[in-house]
Amino acid sequence: MQAVGVRALQDTEVGCLAEVYLGRQEEKSEQTKAKLLAAAHDLLVEEGYHRTSTAAVCRRAGIARGTMLHHYPNKDALVIAAMEDNMxxxxTAFMKTIRFDKGTTIKEIIYDVFDVMCGRSFIAGIEIAIASRTEPALGKMYGxxxxxxxxxxxxxxxxxxPKWQVDYDKLRCVTGLVMRSxxxxxxxxxxxxxxxxxxxxxxxxxxxxIQLDNAEMGKGRGCK
Structure with missing residues (x-):
């Protein structure tokens, strides 16, 4: 009976150690990916898509190329992940600026989104968008x-x-038009x-x- 108890205790200790080890490995993996994504994003902005290579990304991140390939199988997967991570x-940061209790205006949202689009991250997106014209696989991931x-x-x-929730299809349509503008x-x-x-x-x-269209919201005039 005592031997069984000791064995159970040992198994528990091993299990706890395994959880700690896996937790540390996962944390290390996330740190590695963060370095790769940051390096890829910066190179896209500074050098453009075609001059951004996986070797250059690895050098800047201080990560072995084999390690990079473990997380991202090719350049396209890496740059798309970098763009998505940034967006x-x-x-998330944009959400923190919205005052749900005090009322954020449409104007504030438009201006905040436009400010983001005039920054470095948008440049990285442009590089990928232009490259997508001649890189079909990249284009699909970008879309x-x-x-x-x-x-x-x-x-x-x-x-x-909240009042825009009555017609979510129209909301998506309006949002898409505004974003493209x-x-x-x-x-x-x-x-x-x-x-x-x-x-x-x-x-x-x-x-x-938008304000004119907002006045029509709720009247069933969906965006076709």
Missing amino acids: TRQA VAMDRFEEQIAWIVKMTF LVGLAMDVVILNRSREDAQVYLDMLLHW
Whole structure:
């Protein structure tokens, strides 16, 4: 009986040690991926898609290429993961700025999203979008990633403005149109070096249209 008890105790100790070991390995794995994603994102911004290689990413991250391949099988998987990771962190940070109790305005959301699109992360996305034209596999992954990001933004808008929940299909449609408009304006600023003041005129027109459409929300006029 005593031997059985000792064996059970030993098994428990081994199990606990295994859990600790696996926990540390998982933590180490997440740290490795974070370094790779940060390095890939920075290189996309600084060098562009075609000059960003897995070897360069590994050098900057200080990670062996074999380790990188364990997490990301190829360059496309790595750069898409880097873009998605950045967009997810932006959406999370954006959520923290919304005042659900005091009332965040449509204007504030539009301006906040536009500010994000005029930053470094948007440049990385542009590089991937342009490369997708001649890289079909990359294009498919990019499309899925952008759909997920747009869904995140639509959910944020839905939670911020409860009355828009009556027609979620229309909300998705409006969100998609607004996001595509903001992408175009951001490209003017980021690529063509046009001023934010130039974009302001179009942002105001976009806001005016949204406010008009908002007045129609709930009347069953879905976006077809």
